[in-house]
Amino acid sequence: MKKFNVIDEEFVCENCNSIVPKLNYSSRDHCNKCLYSKHVDINPGDRMNTCKGLLKPISIEKFKNTYKIIYKCEKCNQIHKNIMAVDDNYDMIVKLSVSD
Numbered sequence: 001m002k003k004f005n006v007i008d009e010e011f012v013c014e015n016c017n018s019i020v021p022k023l024n025y026s027s028r029d030h031c032n033k034c035l036y037s038k039h040v041d042i043n044p045g046d047r048m049n050t051c052k053g054l055l056k057p058i059s060i061e062k063f064k065n066t067y068k069i070i071y072k073c074e075k076c077n078q079i080h081k082n083i084m085a086v087d088d089n090y091d092m093i094v095k096l097s098v099s100d
Contacts, residue, residue, distance in 0.1 A: 005045030014038060015054055023085055030055070030069065032087045035096070039073045039080070051076045060084075060097040067093060 008022045015036035022028060027045055030037035037055035042048045053075025060067050063083060071080040084093060 003043045005043070007045045007047075023087075025086075028085065029082055030057075030071075030085070030088075032085055033089050033092075035069055035088060035092050037071055037080070037082065039075065039078070051078070055080055057092070057096055060093060067097075069093075069096070 006027050008024065008027050010022055011020050011028075012018070013020055013031035013034060013036060016031060016034040018031055018033045020028060020031050020033075029041075029044070035057040037057075039051040039053045039055050040047050040049050051073060053073045055071035055073050057069050058072045059070040061070060061081070067084050068081045069084055069088075071082070072078075073080065
């Protein structure tokens with residue numbers, strides 16, 4: 001069974017109402033402005049999670065030559081991680097990295 005389904009589409013962020021553009025090199029799964037995501041996947045891109053809560057960015061961790069955003073679901077409290085995108089709000093990344 002395929003564990004990664006590429007879905008790269010524009011969407012409106014449910015946290016800040018920004019229009020979030022396609023990423024064009026991988027799957028976009030979070031807002032590039034406020035960094036929030038939505039708890040929709042069990043495996044990347046499958047849209048099978050019934051939770052649908054907002055994933056709040058709570059921290060950052062180093063990953064290879066980039067960073068992962070660490071999220072906590074505001075509905076079910078599950079922790080989720082995803083690699084930052086090249087157009088993410090770097091000021092928010094820095095803010096999260098010093099809030100540990």
